Amino acid sequence: MLGFMPLFRPSSDRSGPDRSGPDRAAPDMPAGSLAADGAALVGDFVRHGGRRLGAAVGLMLAGGILEGVGLALLVPIFSLLAPQTGGRWRAMVVETLASVGLVTRLEQLAAVLVAFCLLVGVRAIVLSTRDWLVSDLTLGFVDHRRLMVVTDLAHARWSSLARLQHARIAHILSSEITRLAFACSVLLQIMAAGIMLVVQAILMILLSPVVALVVIGFALLGLVVLVPLSRRAGAVGRSSARFAFRIAGETAHFLGGLKIAVAHDMADAFVAQIGEEGTKLRAQLALQQRFQSRVAIASATIASLAGAMMIFGAVLLDIPTVTLLAALVVLVRMSGPVRSLQQSVQQLFGVLPAFTALRDLKADLGAPVPVTTGAGAQAVHHGTIRFERVTFRYPGAAAPVFEGLDLAIGAGELVGLSGASGTGKTSFVDLLTGLLEPSQGRIVIGEGDDSQALGPAILAGWRRRLAYVAQDSYLINDSIRRNLTWGSDVRPDPDLWHALAQAGAAEMVGAMPQGLDTQMDDRGTRLSGGERQRIALARALLRDPGLLILDEATNAIDVATEQAVIANLRRALPQATILIIAHREETLRACDRVILLETAQTTAA
Numbered sequence: 030m031l032g033f034m035p036l037f038r039p040s041s042d043r044s045g046p047d048r049s050g051p052d053r054a055a056p057d058m059p060a061g062s063l064a065a066d067g068a069a070l071v072g073d074f075v076r077h078g079g080r081r082l083g084a085a086v087g088l089m090l091a092g093g094i095l096e097g098v099g100l101a102l103l104v105p106i107f108s109l110l111a112p113q114t115g116g117r118w119r120a121m122v123v124e125t126l127a128s129v130g131l132v133t134r135l136e137q138l139a140a141v142l143v144a145f146c147l148l149v150g151v152r153a154i155v156l157s158t159r160d161w162l163v164s165d166l167t168l169g170f171v172d173h174r175r176l177m178v179v180t181d182l183a184h185a186r187w188s189s190l191a192r193l194q195h196a197r198i199a200h201i202l203s204s205e206i207t208r209l210a211f212a213c214s215v216l217l218q219i220m221a222a223g224i225m226l227v228v229q230a231i232l233m234i235l236l237s238p239v240v241a242l243v244v245i246g247f248a249l250l251g252l253v254v255l256v257p258l259s260r261r262a263g264a265v266g267r268s269s270a271r272f273a274f275r276i277a278g279e280t281a282h283f284l285g286g287l288k289i290a291v292a293h294d295m296a297d298a299f300v301a302q303i304g305e306e307g308t309k310l311r312a313q314l315a316l317q318q319r320f321q322s323r324v325a326i327a328s329a330t331i332a333s334l335a336g337a338m339m340i341f342g343a344v345l346l347d348i349p350t351v352t353l354l355a356a357l358v359v360l361v362r363m364s365g366p367v368r369s370l371q372q373s374v375q376q377l378f379g380v381l382p383a384f385t386a387l388r389d390l391k392a393d394l395g396a397p398v399p400v401t402t403g404a405g406a407q408a409v410h411h412g413t414i415r416f417e418r419v420t421f422r423y424p425g426a427a428a429p430v431f432e433g434l435d436l437a438i439g440a441g442e443l444v445g446l447s448g449a450s451g452t453g454k455t456s457f458v459d460l461l462t463g464l465l466e467p468s469q470g471r472i473v474i475g476e477g478d479d480s481q482a483l484g485p486a487i488l489a490g491w492r493r494r495l496a497y498v499a500q501d502s503y504l505i506n507d508s509i510r511r512n513l514t515w516g517s518d519v520r521p522d523p524d525l526w527h528a529l530a531q532a533g534a535a536e537m538v539g540a541m542p543q544g545l546d547t548q549m550d551d552r553g554t555r556l557s558g559g560e561r562q563r564i565a566l567a568r569a570l571l572r573d574p575g576l577l578i579l580d581e582a583t584n585a586i587d588v589a590t591e592q593a594v595i596a597n598l599r600r601a602l603p604q605a606t607i608l609i610i611a612h613r614e615e616t617l618r619a620c621d622r623v624i625l626l627e628t629a630q631t632t633a634a
C-alpha cells in the first residue's frame with residue numbers, strides 16, 4: 030500500500046492516498062487523533078525534559094515576573110514625569126522614595142530609571158539563558174526520537190520491516206524529524222507566551238480591575254474568532270505537508286526505477302505528475318497564507334478595539350491617566366505573546382502530524398524481535414542444521430509456503446537449493462537467518478545434547494557466524510576497502526587482496542586507479558552486476574563464516590569464473606556449510622547435493 034498515489038496514475042483515477050495499510054502517509058489526520066497526539070507529544074516531551082524542562086519553565090516564569098516588574102516601574106516613572114496625572118499612585122511613590130532618603134524629583138527619577146535599566150539587563154540574561162536551554166531541550170528531544178525510530182527499525186521483525194515503503198522512512202527521518210523539532214519549539218513558545226500573558230494579566234488586574242475586565246473580555250472575543258480560523262489554517266497546513274510528501278515519494282519512485290522510466294519514455298509523464306502535485310501544493314500554501322492573513326487582520330482589529338474601549342472606559346470611570354498609560358503599555362506588550370500564542374497554536378496544528386507519523390511507524394513496526402544479548406546470549410555450536418516439521422505461512426496468506434518440512438544440512442556441506450519461482454527459496458533462507466520464524470516446528474543447530482533451537486537465545490551469535498550474499502549485491506557509498514570490511518573488523522590489506530583474489534575480483538580492483546581506496550559512487554552502480562557480486566563475495570569471505578548463504582549471488586558472473594570462485598570458496602572455508610541458491614545447472618553441479626523445493630515439500634537430488 031502506498032501513502033501517495035502510484036506513479037503516473039491517470040487523472041481520472043485520483044481517489045487520494047490509500048491509508049489502509051502500514052504504508053499510509055501520516056500527514057492526513059482526524060482532529061481527535063491530533064488532540065491525542067498533541068497530548069502524547071507533551072507527555073513525551075515532559076518525560077524527556079525532566080528537571081531541565083522544569084528549569085526552563087522556571088526561567089520562563091522568572092522572565093515573565095521581571096517583565097511584570099519592569100512594566101510596574103512605569104507607574105513611578107510616569108507619575109514622576111507628569112506629577113499632575115499621578116493621582117493616588119504619585120503620593121505612594123514619592124512617600125516610599127523619600128523614606129529611603131531620595132527627596133528631590135531628580136533623585137527619585139534617577140533611582141527609578143537605574144532600577145528599570147538593571148531590571149531590563151537581568152531580564153535579558155534570564156531570557157537568553159531560557160532560549161539556550163529551550164533549544165538544547167528541543168535538539169535533545171529530537172535526537173532521542175530519531176534514535177528511537179532507528180532503533181525500532183533495526184530491531185523490528187523482518188515481516189513488518191519488509192512491508193514498509195522506503196520513501197516513507199526517508200521522509201520520516203528527514204522532513205518529519207525537522208518538523209518535530211519545530212513542533213517542540215512551538216510547544217515551548219506556547220508555554221513561554223502563556224506564562225508571560227498570565228503575569229501581564231495579573232499586573233493589569235493590579236493596576237485596574239475594570240481595565241483588566243475590558244481586556245479579558247476582548248481576549249475571549251479573540252479566542253472565539255481566532256481559534257476556528259487557526260484550526261482551518263492548520264488543516265490546510267496538513268494538506269500542504271501531504272502534497273510535499275507525495276512529491277518526495279513520486280520522485281523516489283522515479284529515481285528508483287530510473288532506467289525503466291527513461292527507457293519507457295515516462296520522463297515527461299513524471300514531470301507532468303510533479304507539476305500537477307506542485308500546483309496543488311502551491312494552492313494549499315496560498316490558502317494557508319490567506320487564512321493566516323485573516324487571522325492577522327482579526328487580531329489587529331480586536332486589539333485596536335480593546336485599546337479604544339480602554340481609553341473610553343478610563344475617561345468614563347475617571348481612572349488616573351498614569352494607570353491608563355501603564356495599562357496601555359501592558360496591553361501593547363501583551364500583543365507580542367498573544368500573537369506568538371496564536372501563531373504557535375496554528376503552527377502546532379500544522380506540524381503535529383509529524384509526531385503522529387513517528388507514532389504510526391512505531392505501531393506498524395510492532396514489537397521488536399526478541400534477541401538475547403549480553404550475558405544471557407548463548408554461543409552457537411557448529412553443526413548440522415535441521416528443519417524439524419517446519420510449517421511456515423505468511424500472515425494472511427491462504428496457503429503455507431512449507432508444511433511439515435523435514436530436512437538436514439550437514440556441517441561443512443556444500444548444498445544447492447533450487448526450485449521453481451515462488452516455491453519458497455527466499456522464505457527458506459529468511460527462516461535460516463532468523464528473519465522469519467516457523468509458524469510450527471523448529472530449526473535446530475548441532476547434534477544430540479549440544480543441539481540448540483534457533484531462537485532468541487542464540488540468534489545474535491548465529492547471525493555473527495553467518496554471511497549472506499544476495500543477488501542484488503549491497504555496496505555502500507564508500508571505498509572498496511570500507512565495503513569489504515563493512516560489518517566486520519578492520520583487516521590488513523593483504524587479507525583484503527587475498528579475499529578479492531578468492532572471489533575473482535583482485536585483477537579488477539588492481540586495475541582501478543586508487544585500488545582499495547577507489548570510491549563506490551551511487552552504491553557501486555558504475556560497476557557491472559558481476560563485478561558488484563564479486564566484491565560482495567570477497568566481503569562475505571572476510572567474515573570467515575560458519576554458514577555462507579549465496580542467494581543467486583553468482584548469477585551475473587560468467588560460468589567459468591563462477592566455477593572457479595565456488596571452488597575457491599570451498600577451499601578458503603573448508604569447515605563452513607555453504608548453501609547456494611541457484612537456477613543455473615552448472616552452479617548446482619558444483620554442489621555436493623541439491624535440495625529441490627517443490628510446493629510445500631522437498632526432495633534431495
Ligand SMILES: Nc1ncnc2c1ncn2[C@@H]1O[C@H](COP(=O)(O)OP(=O)(O)OP(=O)(O)O)[C@@H](O)[C@H]1O
Nearest residue numbers: 423424426430448449450451452453454455456457
Ligand atoms: N511477504 C509476503 N507475504 C505473503 N506472501 C509472500 C510474501 N513473500 C513471499 N510470499 C509468497 O510466498 C511464496 C514463496 O515466496 P519466495 O519469495 O520464498 O519464493 P522464491 O522461491 O524465492 O521465488 P523466486 O525464485 O521467484 O524469488 C510465494 O508464493 C510468494 O508469493
